Structures are given as C-alpha cells and as structure tokens.
Amino acid sequence: xxxxxxxxxxxxxxxxxxxxxxxxxxxxxxxxxxxxxxxxxxxxxxxxxxxxxxxxxxxxxxxxxxxxxxxxxxxxxxxxxxxxxxxxxxxxxxxxxx
Amino acid sequence: xxxxxxxxxxxxxxxxxxxxxxxxxxxxxxxxxxxxxxxxxxxxxxxxxxxxxxxxxxxxxxxxxxxxxxxxxxxxxxxxxxxxxxxxxxxxxxxxxxxxxxxxxxxxxxxxxxxxxxxxxxxxxxxxxxxxxxxxxxxxxxxxxxxxxxxxxxxxxxxxxxxxxxxxxxxxxxxxxxxxxxxxxxxxxxxxxxxxxxxxxxxxxxxxxxxxxxxxxxxxxxxxxxxxxxxxxxxxxxxxxxxxxxxxxxxxxxxxxxxxxxxxxxxxxxxxxxxxxxxxxxxxxxxxxxxxxxxxxxxxxxxxxxxxxxxxxxxxxxxxxxxxxxxxxxxxxxxxxxxxxxxxxxxxxxxxxxxxxxxxxxxxxxxxxxxxxxxxxxxxxxxxxxxxxxxxxxxxxxxxxxxxxxxxxxxxxxxxxxxxxxxxxxxxxxxxxxxxxxxxxxxxxxxxxxxxxxxxxxxxxxxxxxxxxxxxxxxxxxxxxxxxxxxxxxxxxxxxxxxxxxxxxxxxxxxxxxx
Numbered sequence: 001x002x003x004x005x006x007x008x009x010x011x012x013x014x015x016x017x018x019x020x021x022x023x024x025x026x027x028x029x030x031x032x033x034x035x036x037x038x039x040x041x042x043x044x045x046x047x048x049x050x051x052x053x054x055x056x057x058x059x060x061x062x063x064x065x066x067x068x069x070x071x072x073x074x075x076x077x078x079x080x081x082x083x084x085x086x087x088x089x090x091x092x093x094x095x096x097x098x
Numbered sequence: 099x100x101x102x103x104x105x106x107x108x109x110x111x112x113x114x115x116x117x118x119x120x121x122x123x124x125x126x127x128x129x130x131x132x133x134x135x136x137x138x139x140x141x142x143x144x145x146x147x148x149x150x151x152x153x154x155x156x157x158x159x160x161x162x163x164x165x166x167x168x169x170x171x172x173x174x175x176x177x178x179x180x181x182x183x184x185x186x187x188x189x190x191x192x193x194x195x196x197x198x199x200x201x202x203x204x205x206x207x208x209x210x211x212x213x214x215x216x217x218x219x220x221x222x223x224x225x226x227x228x229x230x231x232x233x234x235x236x237x238x239x240x241x242x243x244x245x246x247x248x249x250x251x252x253x254x255x256x257x258x259x260x261x262x263x264x265x266x267x268x269x270x271x272x273x274x275x276x277x278x279x280x281x282x283x284x285x286x287x288x289x290x291x292x293x294x295x296x297x298x299x300x301x302x303x304x305x306x307x308x309x310x311x312x313x314x315x316x317x318x319x320x321x322x323x324x325x326x327x328x329x330x331x332x333x334x335x336x337x338x339x340x341x342x343x344x345x346x347x348x349x350x351x352x353x354x355x356x357x358x359x360x361x362x363x364x365x366x367x368x369x370x371x372x373x374x375x376x377x378x379x380x381x382x383x384x385x386x387x388x389x390x391x392x393x394x395x396x397x398x399x400x401x402x403x404x405x406x407x408x409x410x411x412x413x414x415x416x417x418x419x420x421x422x423x424x425x426x427x428x429x430x431x432x433x434x435x436x437x438x439x440x441x442x443x444x445x446x447x448x449x450x451x452x453x454x455x456x457x458x459x460x461x462x463x464x465x466x467x468x469x470x471x472x473x474x475x476x477x478x479x480x481x482x483x484x485x486x487x488x489x490x491x492x493x494x495x496x497x498x499x500x501x502x503x504x505x506x507x508x509x510x511x512x513x514x515x516x517x518x519x520x521x522x523x524x525x526x527x528x529x530x531x532x533x534x535x536x537x538x539x540x541x542x543x544x545x546x547x548x549x550x551x552x553x554x555x556x557x558x559x560x561x562x563x564x565x566x567x568x569x570x571x572x573x574x575x576x577x578x579x580x581x582x583x584x585x586x587x588x589x590x591x592x593x594x595x596x597x598x599x600x601x602x603x604x605x606x607x608x609x610x611x612x613x
Contacts, residue, residue: 009467016422016470017429017447018463019439019455031464031525032471038526039411039481045491046484053489055308055338056294056542057568062337076201082436089431092449 004033102127107173107267107321114172117161121154121172125216128174132218132265135600139241141250141260143179145219146186150174157214170324171214176266178257179220180227181312182301183207190303191223191235191253194434194457204301205336206270206312206329213328218266221256225459226425227277227305229253230531233522234461242285244558244597248515251281257315258285263600268325269315274305275413276511276535278313279547283510283561286549286593288316288578290326291535293568294542295340297326298333306420307338309413309539317594319354319548319578323347326571342569350572354579361395363577366503370406371534377513379553383560384509387550390584401502403495406537408488413536414529415472415485422469425462428454464525493541500567505577508534510547510561538565546574548582549593559593 009029013020020028074087083090102110102124113119129147136142157172177183180190182200189195203211210217224234232240232255242250243263250259257269258281271278273291282289290313297312304310314325326347333339353359367388372381392398430436430453431446438444439452458466472481499506511534521528538545547561562581566573586592 004471008471012467012470012474014451015474016466017426017451017454018458018466019451020463021455024460024463028464028467032468034526035414035464035468035529036471038529039414039485042408042411042415042484042488043480045405045408046487050487051490052483052486053493054486056489056493056540057338057340059295059338059340064334072201077432079201080198080433082430082434091431092444092446094446096443096445 004029004036103131103264105267106318107170107316107324108318110173110267111169111324114161115169121157121161121216122151124172125150125154125174125218128218128266135263136265138246139243139259139263139600140238141221141240141256141263141265142176142219143189143191143222143237143256144187146217149185150216150218154216157216160214168213168328170328172216173268174216174218174266175210175325176218176221176257176260176269177207178254178269178271179223180272180303181207181270182303183217183220186217186220188220188303189237190227191225191237192457192459192462193236194428194453196435198433200301202301205298205333207301209329215268215328221254221260221269223256224253225462226303226421227253227272227274228421228461228465230276230280230528231516231521232256233518234459236459239518242515243600244286245515248517248558249284251284251511251515253277254281254289254315258282258287258289261315261317262287262594262597267317268321270312270329271315272302272310272312273535273539274309274311275417275539276532278315279535279545279561279563280511280532282315282547283549283563284515284559286559286597288319288322288546288548290314290322290546290571290574291538291544292326292330292571293340293544295338296344296544296569296571297330298336298339300333300335304424306417307424308420309417311539317592319546319575319582320348320351322546323351323575323579326575340569345572347572347575350575351579354576355583358395359576359580360391360584363396363505364503365391365396365398366401366499366506367398368406368499368506368508369400369402370404371508375512375530375533376509377553377555379555380509380511380513380560383551383553384562387562387581387585388507390588391581394580394584399503401499401506403492403499403537405488405491405495409492409537409540410529410533412485412488412492413532413540414468415481416489416540418465418469419472419482420469422466422473425466428457461525489540492537496537496541496543496567504566505573506565508563510534510563514553514556514558514560534563541568543568544571544574546578548578550585551593552596
C-alpha cells in the first residue's frame with residue numbers, strides 16, 4: 001500500500017497551483033493511492049544498469065539560422081489575454097501585502 | 099446532395115477535379131448533414147459554416163480558372179480541438195480555454211489550408227486529451243454513432259465519430275497513448291499515429307511532449323494516406339520534427355491493393371497483447387483476420403514483448419509528469435480565463451490557483467497532482483526515473499520483434515465501445531483500456547487501426563492495430579490497405595455501411611436497401 005495522505009495531496013496541489021476543496025482532496029487521496037499502487041511496479045524491472053530514455057527519437061543540436069523571421073504582433077500576442085494594460089499583460093500583484 | 103457525404107475523400111476528390119461537383123456543393127452537403135445529426139451525436143464543438151462555404155467558393159473560383167490545385171482541394175475536413183486554428187475557438191475540451199481564438203495556426207492546419215481543404219469545424223475531445231472515452235470533455239460527451247449510449251473512444255472521440263457518421267470524410271487527431279487508434283477501433287473507422295516527429299506538433303496544445311503525435315482520421319486506409327501526405331514532413335517550427343524525406347503514403351497504400359501484396363509479409367502477433375482482459379468477440383475477429391492474412395500468403399508468427407506488461411505503469415508516470423509541466427502555462431495571464439479567489443488576497447499566485455481550480459476538470463487535476471508527485475524530491479528516481487528505464491526496455495522489445503518480422507499486430511483495444519459511466523469511477527480501469535496502444539507511443543513507432551468486423555456478442559466494431567518500425571509508416575499503409583481490401587471483399591461491403599441509420603432519410607434508404 002502506498003502512504004499517500006491528505007496532507008501530501010494538499011501540498012502537491014499547492015505546488016501545482018490548484019485550489020482544491022476538502023472533498024476533492026479526499027477523493028484525490030484515494031485515487032492517487034490506488035494509481036500509485038498500480039504503477040509502482042515499474043521499479044521491478046528498472047535495474048541500475050538500464051539506461052533511461054527521455055525521448056523516443058533523440059535529436060541533438062537542433063538549430064536554425066540566426067535571422068529575423070515574422071512573429072506575432074503585440075495585438076496578436078495580447079489577443080487572448082484576460083487583462084491588459086496598453087501593450088502589456090496586466091497581472092495581479094506579485095507580492096502579498098501581508 | 100446527401101450522397102456526397104457517403105463518398106471517400108479520394109472519390110470526392112475525383113468529382114471535384116473533374117468539376118462534376120463543386121466544393122460549395124460538397125461543403126454544403128456535409129454542413130447539412132452536421133445540422134441533421136450532430137445535435138444528438140455532438141462530435142463538433144464548433145462548426146464554421148460560413149467560413150467553410152466562403153473558402154469552398156474560393157476553391158471553386160480557382161478551379162474554374164484552371165489554377166493548379168492539390169487534388170484534395172475542396173474536400174471538407176474536421177479538426178480536433180487540440181490544434182490551434184486562428185479563425186476558430188481552440189479549447190482542447192477545457193473550460194480554462196473557453197472561447198480562446200489563437201493568433202496563429204498549427205502547422206498541420208496551415209498545410210491543410212495551403213492544400214485547399216475546407217475546414218468544417220473543431221471536434222470534441224477529452225480535456226487536454228486526457229481520457230479514453232471523451233467523457234472528460236468540459237463541453238459534454240460525444241455519442242458513438244453505432245450505439246448512442248456508448249463512448250466513441252478518446253481522447254479523439256469527436257474526430258472519430260465525425261468521420262464514422264459521415265459528417266466529414268477526413269479529420270485530424272492527436273495520439274499520445276492511443277487517442278487516434280482507440281477511437282478508430284470503437285467507431286469502425288481508420289486512424290493512424292505516425293512515427294514520432296513525422297508530423298509537426300507546432301500548434302498542437304501539448305499534453306506529453308515526448309509522446310504526442312498528430313495524425314489522420316478517415317474511413318479508409320487510402321484516405322488516411324492522402325491526408326498523411328498533406329500534413330507530414332519536416333517543420334522547422336517543431337524542434338522534434340524529423341528532417342527525413344518521406345515516401346508517398348498514398349503510393350504505399352496503392353501498392354497494398356496490388357495482387358499478392360501480403361505474400362511473404364512477416365506478421366508478428368504480440369503474445370502479451372492477448373488473452374485475459376480481451377473481449378471474446380475482439381479475440382475472435384482478430385484471429386479470423388490472421389487466418390485471412392495467412393491464406394493471402396502472410397507468414398504469421400508469435401513474438402514476445404515481455405516488458406509491455408510495464409508499459410501502462412510507465413506511461414502513467416511519464417505522461418502526468420510531462421503534463422504537469424506543460425499545463426503550468428495555464429496561469430491566467432496570457433490566454434484563457436481568469437478567476438479571482440473568493441477569499442484571501444488577489445495575488446498572482448492566488449488568482450492562478452483559483453483559475454486552475456475552476457478551469458480544470460477532475461481528470462486533469464488528477465493527472466497534474468500525480469505528475470507533481472512523480473517528479474517531487476524523494477520519489478523522482480523510484481517513479482519517473484524507473485519509468486524512463488522501462489521505456490528503454492520497451493524500445494528493446496520492439497527492436498527484437500522487428501528483427502524477426504515486418505509488422506506487429508494486436509487488437510487495437512481490448513474491448514468494443516463501453517457504456518457511458520462504466521469506467522468513470524475507476525481511473526485505473528480507464529487507464530488499462532490503453533494497454534494495446536501505449537507501447538507504440540513510448541517507443542515512437544507508427545501504429546494504425548483499421549476495422550475488422552463486429553463483435554458477435556454486441557454487434558460493435560473491432561479494430562486491428564498494425565505497428566511498424568520507426569520511420570516505416572509507408573509499410574502500415576501498404577499492409578493496411580491490403581487487409582482492408584481483403585476484408586471488404588470477403589464481406590461484400592465496407593464496415594461502416596453496416597452502422598445504424600442516423601436520419602429519417604437514411605432510415606428510409608436503408609429499408610429500400612440503398613445504403
């Protein structure tokens with residue numbers, strides 16, 4: 001059995017920046033426990049001498065010519081923003097007043 | 099002209115090229131059919147009727163002026179809502195992107211427009227492509243045209259249902275762990291996941307970047323090949339795009355229609371993708387298809403891929419890990435909705451957390467939390483690190499198998515379409531549904547699903563999965579087209595012609611024996 005606790009789920013939710021209701025934390029704690037129990041079996045075959053694969057078709061040094069190419073206009077870049085101030089994204093305060 | 103919706107893309111293309119049918123007529127026929135059937139099926143999240151008719155009129159004008167056009171110019175197509183379209187909302191099935199119209203086109207979409215295909219609209223999907231049933235869409239389910247109480251597969255249930263119900267001859271999908279192939283299987287249509295890097299991901303909203311691949315959805319292998327030729331090939335905007343030059347997939351599919359195309363083809367049947375957990379009717383149709391192949395001269399052998407047993411576990415570590423990182427971009431600043439918290443101060447952090455609570459559905463939250471867990475200090479080596487090693491072992495299994503055979507085969511999905519709600523309460527049951535399709539994504543190899551009959555116990559479609567070595571996508575089209583022809587000859591009809599009628603006109607035609 002995995003030892004996923006409600007406190008752990010609440011902390012993970014904080015790290016992932018998702019507010020969760022107490023009800024969601026309860027159900028996610030149960031789900032996560034079951035899922036982790038099922039997927040922990042990967043460690044059965046992952047021996048120390050097996051190299052890790054991060055990418056199915058490894059490519060290295062993908063460069064392009066260092067030339068200016070057309071890109072989004074300011075209006076296009078801001079077109080989907082929930083809030084703007086002139087030519088910039090407007091964001092809520094970064095620092096808490098407390 | 100309702101008959102226009104029954105035509106393959108290839109047949110419609112011939113009528114367009116020879117000017118027997120106009121692009122406007124073809125587009126209007128499909129839009130009318132969407133109006134008639136999609137209120138119920140809900141394959142589309144957005145239909146761009148006016149834009150489609152305008153674009154079709156432009157194609158007709160260019161064709162009338164004898165401008166050189168792509169053969170598919172004027173053929174309608176549906177686009178999975180995970181792909182950015184600069185003139186249509188793009189939500190990836192999520193509330194967090196409700197109403198978002200991207201300022202740019204995905205490369206595959208731009209290529210469709212350049213070839214003159216007519217974009218009909220955007221199709222429904224599980225939120226951010228997380229799911230196997232399209233029940234996780236924030237905008238409601240899509241129904242399976244074969245049985246409206248059942249799922250159309252997922253995540254690309256909208257694209258598969260759209261082609262299976264003749265609302266479009268072609269569609270685009272994306273496949274991270276089976277999201278093109280499994281919906282194809284359960285709707286009796288065709289779907290292809292190309293080699294990783296074979297089709298550009300630029301403008302495809304990322305789920306798991308090392309697994310995602312865009313590909314064709316259609317009603318025939320040849321139509322999928324025609325579409326693959328339009329969207330495939332190197333794209334400098336996607337740094338994981340392969341620079342290889344590719345053979346014509348359409349030519350490869352035509353080769354499969356030649357006599358003796360299956361003679362001497364070495365087919366490996368994956369031992370681990372059979373037996374327990376596979377529905378009896380699925381196994382039966384799969385074995386019957388193998389017998390047909392053997393009779394046509396293919397050499398069938400059993401191969402073992404011992405590490406496939408660990409594929410689902412590795413996938414549900416790698417995918418959530420990558421997804422939790424990719425979905426961090428939904429921060430309520432640059433795109434999407436912004437929701438202020440009910441309590442507490444209005445800081446960026448609190449607004450982001452409140453937005454993501456309101457904007458993400460349960461499955462997305464589940465996978466982000468799981469991915470955050472798998473990547474967190476103290477667990478990284480045991481989970482994510484081990485999963486990456488399993489990925490190596492699965493690639494080795496494929497390499498060993500492909501040293502003995504030309505193609506690998508398995509059922510595309512363990513069961514036929516299940517009922518709505520059947521697996522919603524049990525995430526692991528839903529995840530295990532992808533056991534057949536996940537290995538190809540982990541290894542980057544191409545896979546195709548084609549219909550091979552109806553399961554006797556429920557009368558629902560069964561799919562055959564064909565896999566080839568990386569970059570050997572053309573082989574899938576040759577073998578797939580050959581098997582499709584073999585089956586349709588033995589049945590005397592296509593499989594989708596057996597699907598239940600969806601409109602009163604069709605029902606009348608069915609009674610008359612015309613459909």
